[in-house]
Amino acid sequence: MSADIPIYPVGAAHAGVLAALHCASFSAGDQWQEAAIRELLPLPGTYVGLAVQGGHPAGFIMIRCVAGEVEILTICVAADYRQHGVGTALLTWAIQQAEAEDAESLFLEVSSHNHVAQHVYQKAGFKQVGLRKRYYPDGSDAFVLGYTCNRAALAEA
Structure with missing residues (x-):
């Protein structure tokens, strides 16, 4: 993870910030409101990493760990911080x-x-x-993407 982009684990106290980032990053049909985020946060195995740049929230990633798999529930980067490595830093945090x-x-x-x-x-x-x-909601297809963790890859070698 880049030292330039700190990622902080956050919880329910940050639900409003997370919702604002999500709503600013997605079209109306795909936005998560604060209530929806508050419902997800207490689920077992749910983690959120918040990227901060210059003291401002730049993006976040929400993951859920269940039965040896981790689903990336959502990831978003505020428009002003796109193309600056924030998404990569958030993915690195999730992999870790x-x-x-x-x-x-x-x-x-x-x-x-x-x-x-x-x-x-x-x-x-x-x-x-x-x-x-x-x-x-816009009718587009979803590509399901997977990533094999290093520990799993090492065990298979």
């Missing part, structure tokens, strides 16, 4: 959390229309493992 939980893999869905995010995930080592047709 997954490995600390002894997870074998991470997975997520990304819109077939979101080419920028696809590039970030591919660069981080995620590979397409599935497809969900017309998954998003």
Whole structure:
């Protein structure tokens, strides 16, 4: 993780900040409101990393660890901080959390229309493992991407 982009674990006290970031990052049909975020945060195995730049929230990632797998529930980067490594730093944080939980893999869905995010995930080592047709409210497909954690990869070698 880049020393330039600190990632802080956060919880319910930051639900309003997380909701504001999410709403500013996604179209109306995909936005998570504060109440929805508050419902997710106490679920077992749920972790949130908040990226901060210049004292301002720059983005966050929410993951859920269950049965040796980690799902990236959402990741968002505020418009002013895109293309500055924030998304990569958040993914690195999530991978570190997954490995600390002894997870074998991470997975997520990304819109077939979101080419920028696809590039970030591919660069981080995620590979397409599935497809969900017309998954998003706009009718776009979701690519299901997976990442094999280092500990799992080492065990297979």
